[in-house]
Amino acid sequence: MAPPAYQSQRSSSSPSQPSGKSEVSDLRLQLRQLAGSRAPGVDDSKRELYKKVISYMTIGIDVSSVFSEMVMCSATSDIVLKKMCYLYVGNYAKSNPDIALLTINFLQRDCKDQDPMIRGLALRSLCSLRVPNLVEYLVGPLGSGLKDGSSYVRMVAVMGILKLYHISANTCIDADFPATLKHLMLNDPETQVVANCLLALQEIWSGEASSSEEASRERDSLLRKPLIYYFLNRIREFGEFAQCLVLELVAKYVPSDNSEVFDIMNLLEDRLQHANGAVVLATIKVFMQLTLSMTDVHQQVYERIKAPLITLANTGSHEQSYAVLSHLHLLVMRAPMLFSSDYKHFYCHYNEPSYVKKLKLEMLTAVANEDNTYEIVTELCEYVANVDIPIARESIRAVGKIALQQYDVNAIVDRLLQFLEMEKDYVTAETLVLIKDLLRKYPQWSHDCIAVVGSISSNNVQEPKAKAALIWMLGEYAQDVADAPYILESMIENWEEEDSAEVRLHLLTASMKCFFRRPPETQKALGTVLAAGIADFHQDVHDRALMYYRLLQQSPSIAEKVVNPPKQDVSVFADTQSNEIKDRIFDEFNSLSVVYQKPSFMFTDKEHRGPFEFSDELGNLSIGSESANSVVPAQIVDANDKDLLLSTTEKEDSRASSNNGDGYGASLIDASSGPLVAVDTQPAVQAAQASMAIDDLLGLGITAPAPLPPSLKLNAKAVIDPGTFQQKWRQLPVCLTQEIQMTSQGVAALTTPQPLIQHMQGNSIHCIASGGQSPNFKLFFFAQKAEDTSTFLVECVINKSSSKAQIKIKADDQSTSNAFSESFQSVFSKFGMS
Structure with missing residues (x-):
């Protein structure tokens, strides 16, 4: 009979991998047998056993049960065995402080060994135990180590004092170790000991300076x-x-x-x-x-x-080159003229990684002047055909930046127009964006640029920024592009398929501009785009379309002045970094600040960290039990879990369509408040007739805004237990993700989450979890419909610094999520007003 499959698998497993506790027990017995033995070759046997113990410990197997046997076997002069034993002891001492006491005697004994290497290793291991209860045993060996004849032992002793300071600062200061280190720093012949003393004293005195004037003086x-x-x-x-x-x-x-x-x-x-x-x-x-x-x-x-x-x-690895180039980049940006003659050193090599090439491209852009522009632009144009698409994009941007610096614009514009002939999507996209910026600064080049841009098919431009740039040029220079109204009309026909709000906004504005320049050809397209814009879910698109519509109702001439005002040439484009930030980075030269291109506080202080994505799960959120009779749950997020509260959800372009009716209702007149005053209705009649004329002209047929949807009634006594909330949050999809602008009163009132919790509860929206620390707060709300048990769940992340709140809504009944979103925003916006 063939053996079972699992037996053959067991026999083929690696012999170094223990299958259970039996292997550790065998090791323990073998170590106990060798403890105290002086037989020839016993050290070799111990080495093999020690290697097994260390390998098991390295892969995560608990071998703490052999602690006493390892200590007993450490009585040897073999330095290899000593090192492995110290490694084992240092790993388990902190997690097992009781058995760590067993190591004190043999470590103190080794600190007096004849071999300076063993003395130093033992002292380092003794200071690495990091058990607060054992600090009294460190003072004596450290004092002896500072006076040791071996420079290695003194070096270890100095760093041991620094470790002691971090374990127990009072013990270190009371033993007067800083004064001893200062004397050693000034008199020791070994330079490494002096350097260690300097490092230790700087850290100790910096830590004590805030509480001691003497330490500050030292x-x-x-x-x-x-x-x-x-x-x-x-x-x-x-x-x-x-x-x-x-x-x-x-x-x-x-x-x-x-x-x-x-x-x-x-x-x-x-x-x-x-x-x-x-x-x-x-x-x-x-x-x-x-x-x-x-x-x-x-x-x-x-x-x-x-x-x-x-x-x-130009020497060493790419990583080393990048660190040096980052510092060179900082200096080039501060004084580009001093490096203008060395521009060839910033040319990219084929085998360099993208992050190095990007830095070099920025430096080439900075050092460009009238003398070297031709050579630099010629080199950059070679990179446009690079197989590395991100570098090709960066190269095009670099050429555009040089053009915006007013160096040989004529030749650079010709180069940019040649890029459009390459018929590569990403090259065309980047070039269109740059041409738009160039035309804003140099409108005199519009004739040459528009002649080429007008021949580009809009179907070949898919990136939102490039499409927005093309639409801007079609609207701004509609009189120069023969097919501008028809190109815009074809893009408006695909309004529903256009995901980018930026493109939809540009379509609205470009259609208005084109209408005032070529009314007959654009009349139909403008009516279509205004109707689509007013019905759009995105709030900005909806508001702009409605504004244009009302301007046309009021006076087409005023609308033309708003859309096509006299324009001045753009002289300077905004810099992404302020001079203050640049000076802070320069002050932190030779640090990570230069590599990150931001001062240290921006990547160490939590309020300056960028948005972090986090999971929808509530597993990391500590939710306590809620009494069935209590409507206001306690704040139950751990105050120490601040990183979670720094996260913000990603914005989405979708907006609740129920917002479209905000503020459209007519005010009512209360007859009981006083006598009615006679009003001349002639202007109103004329305005109504003008409105109807515009509607007929554009084919809108819009006579009044859509009525408001019926208000959503919520259950004031809604209750949900944390377990159910957590389960629903995991299972339900996200219905809406929105951003709410807080009022200044709301920001001032939000010192803790509690006032907001009470405000929302007064409007039947209850909080189940909250936490955070100013300026960042995170809250979880829930609400229930009054007529049934349909539940709405809300995650709200607030950043007081930006006065904005990100909300994410999940609902049992997704058809009512828009109505609930409107109610939530209305209630939230009134926080702090009363």
């Missing part, structure tokens, strides 16, 4: 002239990391006069030739910080650092 003492010169005179003895540490300290030093500035720069001149990029960048930071107030010298510094930076950018 921290400032690191920036005194004798100490700075002490480090500078020894900087060649330091390793690369230590040199960077010293240079960061020197960058904060304020010299007393200009001669001292030149002395420091002369001492550090040879550091610019260092092979390590971090040392070079740190030196450059020192040079630039010292000469900020010396304009002429600061410019000379730029000239001096160009060669080292360009050399570093």
Whole structure:
């Protein structure tokens, strides 16, 4: 009989993978047998067992049960065994503080071993236990380690004091370790020990400065002239990391006069030739910080650092090149004229990744001037045919940016028009957007551009921004494009298939412009687009269409002045970054701020982080039980779970059609309030006749806005338990996603979620979970229809900084979600008004 299948699978499994507790038990027995044995070759046997234990621990198998046996077997002079034992002990000590006490004796014993390597390893492992209850056992070995004859042990002891400070700051300060470190820093012959002392003292005194004036004075003492010169005179003895540490300290030093500035720069001149990029960048930071107030010298510094930076950018891996290029990019943007003669160093190589090429393209754009524009644009045009589509797009944008800088516009416009002949969708799309911007700044080129643009089929333009640019040009230059009304008409016929609100908005405006220039040909298209716009779900599209319609009702001449006012040429396009942000990045030179192109607070402070997508699931939201008799649930989101509350849902273009009727109702006259006043109805009659004339002209047939839908009645005593809410939230699809603008009163009243919860509850919309911290709040609401048990669920993410709220609505009955959305927005917008 053949063996069962599972037996054959078991026999073929890897022998190194334990199948259960039996393997760990076998290891334990074998280690116990070898503990204390002095037989020849026993260390080799221990090594094999130790390797198994470490491998099991690495793949996540719990081998803490062999802790005592591992400690007993550590009584050996074999340094390999010591290292593996220390690794094991450090991994399990923090999670098992009770058994960690067993390691103290043998680690303290090893701290007195004859071998300095074992002493250092034991001291490092002792300080790495990170068990607060065992800090009293660290003071003695650390004090001895600082006086050890081996520089390796002293280095470990210095970093051990820093670990002790993070475990128990009071113990570290009470033992007077900072004073010992300062003495060691000034007198130790080993440079790595000195560097470790500097690092530890900076961190300790910075942590204590907020609560102790003495620590603040000690921290400032690191920036005194004798100490700075002490480090500078020894900087060649330091390793690369230590040199960077010293240079960061020197960058904060304020010299007393200009001669001292030149002395420091002369001492550090040879550091610019260092092979390590971090040392070079740190030196450059020192040079630039010292000469900020010396304009002429600061410019000379730029000239001096160009060669080292360009050399570093072209050597090493692509990742290293990118870090250096990011810093070079920062300097190029600050002083492009100083780098204009070096533009060829910014040409892209075929084997460079996209992120490096993108930086180089930005630098090429920045350094372009009258002398090198032709060469740079010629090079950029070669990249347009690149197989890397994102780089091809960036290249076209770069050519357009150079044109907007008023350098050789004639030739650049010809190049851009040639791009349209390539018949590549992405090239055509980017080129159309740039031509639109060029025409806004240089309208004199409209004849040449429109002659080419008018021949492009709108069916070949699919990207929303490109389509919007094409529509803008058709409306702005309708008199120059023979088929402009008919192209617009064909695009209006596909209104329902157009997903982009931006394109629909441009269609409305372009149709109005074209109507005033060529009325007979555009009359039908304008009527169609206004009717479609007024019925559109998107609020902006609906509002613009209604505004145009009412302007035409009031006076076509006024409408023409609104749509086609006298225009001035655009002289400057807005920069994406403010000068303040750029200066902050420059102050943080040689840091991640330069690589991210944003100051540190924008990626460390939570209120400045970008929107994060998060799951619809409520698994991460802690929801407590709710009493059946209680209508107002407690705030039950964990206050520490702030990252979840920073998220915002993605905007959608859809808007509730029920919003279309807001504000259309006529006011009623109460006869009891007083006598009626005679009113001249002639202007009203004339306005009505004009309105009918416009409707007949455009074929709209719109006599009055659609009536408001009946208001939705909600159950004031609706109750839902958290489990049901959570289950429904997982199962129901999202009906609507909308953005609500908060009033200034509402923003001021929202100090905590509770006032908003009470306000919404007063309108039969109840909160089941809330949390967050100003300026970000996140709440979950529910409501029920009065006539049945249909439930509405709402997720509301509020950002007080932007005065906006993102809501996501789910409903049992999706046909009533629009009506509920209108009710929710109406109630929410009134928060803080009373």
